[in-house]
Amino acid sequence: MDYMGKKKKWLLSGVALLISAFHLIPFYILITTALKERGDFSSKWVFPKVLAFENFAEAWETASLGHALSNTSIITFVSALLLIIFGSMAAYPLARRQTKLNKFVFMIFIAVMVIPPLTALVPLYKLVVDIGMMNTLEIAILNNVASFLPLTIFLYSGFIRSTIPKELEEAAKMDGASTLGIFFRIVFPLLKPVTASILIISCVFIWNDYQFAIFFLQAEEVKTSTVALAGFFGENANRMNLVAAAAIMAVLPMVILFLLLQKHFVKGLASGSVKG
Amino acid sequence: MIGVETRSKSMAGSSVEVERNRKRRKESSLWWMYLPALAAVCFFILYPFLNGIKISFTNWNGFSQTYDYVGFSQYTRMLKDPNTWLVVKNTLLYGVGSTVLQNVIGLGYALLLNQKIHMRNFTRTIVYLPVIISPLIMGYIFYFFFAYQGGALNDLLVFFGWDKINALGDPKINIWLIVFVNTFQFVGIAMIIYLAGLQSISKDYYEAAQIDGASSFQQFKNITLPMLMPSITINMVINIIGGLKLFDVIISLTGGGPGYASQSMSTFMYDLYFNRQDAGYAATQGVFMAIIILILSLAALVYFKRKEIEA
Numbered sequence: 001m002d003y004m005g006k007k008k009k010w011l012l013s014g015v016a017l018l019i020s021a022f023h024l025i026p027f028y029i030l031i032t033t034a035l036k037e038r039g040d041f042s043s044k045w046v047f048p049k050v051l052a053f054e055n056f057a058e059a060w061e062t063a064s065l066g067h068a069l070s071n072t073s074i075i076t077f078v079s080a081l082l083l084i085i086f087g088s089m090a091a092y093p094l095a096r097r098q099t100k101l102n103k104f105v106f107m108i109f110i111a112v113m114v115i116p117p118l119t120a121l122v123p124l125y126k127l128v129v130d131i132g133m134m135n136t137l138e139i140a141i142l143n144n145v146a147s148f149l150p151l152t153i154f155l156y157s158g159f160i161r162s163t164i165p166k167e168l169e170e171a172a173k174m175d176g177a178s179t180l181g182i183f184f185r186i187v188f189p190l191l192k193p194v195t196a197s198i199l200i201i202s203c204v205f206i207w208n209d210y211q212f213a214i215f216f217l218q219a220e221e222v223k224t225s226t227v228a229l230a231g232f233f234g235e236n237a238n239r240m241n242l243v244a245a246a247a248i249m250a251v252l253p254m255v256i257l258f259l260l261l262q263k264h265f266v267k268g269l270a271s272g273s274v275k276g
Numbered sequence: 277m278i279g280v281e282t283r284s285k286s287m288a289g290s291s292v293e294v295e296r297n298r299k300r301r302k303e304s305s306l307w308w309m310y311l312p313a314l315a316a317v318c319f320f321i322l323y324p325f326l327n328g329i330k331i332s333f334t335n336w337n338g339f340s341q342t343y344d345y346v347g348f349s350q351y352t353r354m355l356k357d358p359n360t361w362l363v364v365k366n367t368l369l370y371g372v373g374s375t376v377l378q379n380v381i382g383l384g385y386a387l388l389l390n391q392k393i394h395m396r397n398f399t400r401t402i403v404y405l406p407v408i409i410s411p412l413i414m415g416y417i418f419y420f421f422f423a424y425q426g427g428a429l430n431d432l433l434v435f436f437g438w439d440k441i442n443a444l445g446d447p448k449i450n451i452w453l454i455v456f457v458n459t460f461q462f463v464g465i466a467m468i469i470y471l472a473g474l475q476s477i478s479k480d481y482y483e484a485a486q487i488d489g490a491s492s493f494q495q496f497k498n499i500t501l502p503m504l505m506p507s508i509t510i511n512m513v514i515n516i517i518g519g520l521k522l523f524d525v526i527i528s529l530t531g532g533g534p535g536y537a538s539q540s541m542s543t544f545m546y547d548l549y550f551n552r553q554d555a556g557y558a559a560t561q562g563v564f565m566a567i568i569i570l571i572l573s574l575a576a577l578v579y580f581k582r583k584e585i586e587a
Contacts (some may be wrong), residue, residue, distance in 0.1 A: 013394035019385065020399045023406075023460070026417050029428040033420050043431040045421065077397055090310035099305040105314060112321050114573075116521050118542050120561040120567040123327035123547055124320065146320035149313050174336070179306060208410035210524045211542075226412050230528070233416060247416050251409050257410045262401060266468055269407060 034244035042115075053243065059232070059246040068228035069250070075137055075224060076206045083202050084195055086145070086148040086150030093184050094153065094171075095160035106157070113150040118211055125215055133218040143216065144206045152198050159194040160187065200261075200268030207254055225250045326565075331559035338416065338555035349561040359536050360561070363544040364568070366451055370540055374462070378515050379508065381459065382466025385457040387500075389467070391475045400471075404464035412460060415528025418457045419444070424527075426450030447537030448472035450530045454538060457525050463519065466511045474500070509580035516576050520569050541565040 029044050036042070037052040048109055060066060094106045124143075131141040164187060172182045210226040217227055233243050258265050332350055336343035354360050383401060389396050397557040406414055420427045422443045430440040443449045481499045490498070526532055532539040532547065539547065541561060548558035 009393055012388060012391055015388060015397045016393055016399040019388075020395060020402045022367075023402045026421055026460075029421055030417050041426060042485055043435060044426070045431060045435075086316070088311035093309045097305050101305045101307060105307075105310060108314070108322070109317065110315050114570060115321060115325050116517075116566060116569050117321070118521060118523065118545070119562040119569075120321065120324040120328045121545060122555050122562060123326040123331055125549070126331075126555075127320075127324055127327070128336075132500060143320055146316040149317055153310075153313060171450075180308070183309075188422035199447040200468065204408050206488050208408075208412075210412040210527075218406065226410050230412060233528070236427045238425075240423070240426060244420060246280075247413050255405070258405065261399075264409065266404065269465065270468055272473070 030244050030248060033240050034248050036241050038239070039230050039240065040241075045115030055241045055245040056249065060238075060249060061243045062242070063228050063232040063246045064220075064223075065225065065228060065246060065249055068223050068225045069253070071206060071217075072099060072226075073223060074226040075140045075144065076203055079141045079148070079206050080199055080202045081142065082145045083148055083152050084163050084198060086190060087149055087198065088156050088191060088195070089183065091153045092187060095157035096166075106153075109150045109153050112136055113154065121215065132186060133216075135217060135222050137217075137222055139216050140209075140212060140222075140224070143212045144209065145204075147212075148202050148205070151201070154193065155194050155198060156170070159191060196264055197268035200265055202268065204265075205256065290570045326567055327557045328562050332563045334344065334556045334559075336556045336559075337553045338549055338558075339408040339553070343556065346556070350557050353557065354560050354564060359539075360564075361537065362536055363539045365569070366538060367520055367522070367540045367542075367565075369451060370455060370458065371516050373399075374458045374519040374522075375453075375512060375515040377455065378463050378466045378513050382463050382511065383470050383504075383558075385463065385467040386470030386474055390471055400467070403467055406461040407464045409562040410459070411524035412528050414459060414461045418453070418460075419529055422453060444530055445534055447534060450538050454522070454526055454529055457529060458519060458522060462515070466515065469507050469511055470504065473504045477503045480516050505580065505584040509584060512576045512580055517569060517573050520565075520572065541568070543584055 019200055032044055032047055034055055035051045035053070036048045037050055038055075040048060040050075040052075042048070043068055090109075094102050094109075122208075128134055128139055134141075168190075169182050172186050177185070208226065209224070210230070213224045213227045214230065217224055223231070229243075229246055234243050280540050302378075314429070326561060333345055333347060333416065334343040335346045335350070340563075389400055409417075419427075424430065424440060424442045424445060427443075429443065431439055443453060481503075482495055485499060487496050523546070526538060526540055526543050530538045532543045536544070541563070545558045545561045545565065548554040548561060
């Protein structure tokens with residue numbers, strides 16, 4: 001492949017350019033739609049002459065996107081934090097102590113990974129109603145944490161087993177450190193690469209979550225950005241400009257983060273795609 | 277899976293290790309460290325899942341305090357319900373259709389973008405970008421494209437003097453659009469996994485083949501493809517599970533319509549529970565869906581693992 005001819009190289013580069021252009025089309029249409037004035041029914045392919053930035057302001061207000069995005073941020077941030085603390089803590093004994101009990105518990109976590117969350121929707125909904133947690137951010141956090149814990153534990157325990165030397169912990173133990181002390185002061189800092197992956201996987205999926213949110217967060221004050229957008233679309237189907245503007249604002253934070261931390265995103269999501 | 281093999285290695289070996297193992301056996305399980313995680317998973321996943329099996333044998337409507345056990349009647353109803361088979365057919369189309377497309381296109385992109393060409397990193401970024409966008413919003417983005425009234429596709433058709441098409445409202449077209457949008461969104465994952473696979477193949481194989489005078493197609497068929505089998509397995513399993521669970525895109529693109537025409541098992545279950553107060557039946561569909569996903573993903577896993585060994 002190093003001996004590729006100049007002609008062939010340019011030809012293949014042209015193909016890559018076409019692929020990029022093809023994949024950018026929907027985003028181009030999204031942007032032109034969002035920037036057209038109300039009553040401008042010109043073709044979506046034509047970039048608007050007058051840029052209607054007021055669409056963004058109106059969509060932000062009427063869809064109460066600010067509030068929705070702050071709900072989404074809280075849910076994402078707290079869930080990720082809990083996942084990392086409780087997931088890594090759970091993975092440690094499962095990776096290090098091969099007792100019968102631990103092998104069995106590890107099997108439970110793996111088995112749960114296979115259950116598609118939505119198939120248990122009906123009973124889960126009943127459970128949430130019964131414990132009186134409908135329309136609370138807490139239930140969204142707990143659901144998301146529970147559904148990502150098995151993957152988190154799987155990734156952490158694999159990493160602890162294969163890369164963290166036992167000698168470090170044994171030395172600390174002789175110095176009389178407590179188990180939690182050893183874990184959080186010695187083992188946890190060494191888990192940085194896998195923690196980064198888990199942070200990215202959980203943030204992307206929880207930020208974008210709609211399946212849990214639509215069931216458990218229907219009240220105005222707890223709506224997340226996806227639920228707000230779905231509702232906004234239902235009410236404004238004839239005003240595409242506003243919906244497009246809202247869609248852009250809802251995806252922008254994650255897109256910016258992705259462009260800044262691209263390498264980490266790609267690596268992290270690849271290890272998490274086991275869950276799909 | 278990963279890491280399982282490494283565990284057994286330390287068990288054998290020198291007497292020092294045997295001694296250490298004995299010591300370890302006496303050590304506690306440290307169960308309190310995983311207790312919170314285990315409790316959360318049992319309470320929010322395992323218990324609802326098992327409870328769902330119970331509800332599938334009732335006629336519960338979703339809100340009243342009482343219900344009756346009706347034996348297998350929800351299951352026989354399910355098997356006789358033509359909508360069941362319609363949504364199963366759609367779900368399989370979404371699962372298998374997106375799997376095939378994502379793998380073929382993803383592999384094509386990976387082969388192209390593994391070469392030293394211009395625009396390489398830019399193209400990778402653009403193809404991958406939709407992966408991080410909410411599938412619901414991705415559906416809306418494509419709604420602007422395909423909408424009958426004021427959609428970009430129809431703007432184009434009108435420009436060329438052709439008739440507008442109602443792509444999202446026509447059940448013959450819209451189920452394929454759903455496959456297309458899902459593929460468009462997640463082909464980046466397949467591409468990245470194939471790129472990693474391609475980069476792990478040693479160049480020596482190709483050099484040897486070139487000396488033997490193998491054509492590039494022969495090299496692809498006899499070196500690249502067999503060496504990529506592990507990547508193919510991962511991609512197949514991920515994509516089939518993702519495709520079978522499809523929900524968000526359908527909601528935003530077609531709402532499952534017209535009628536039930538583009539519903540998947542997920543959206544059908546949602547509809548039964550929230551719009552038709554048919555919780556017992558919805559739970560039955562949930563159990564059925566879990567079984568189908570389990571069987572198909574295991575089948576894919578076993579089939580491709582076997583291929584890996586043959587290759």
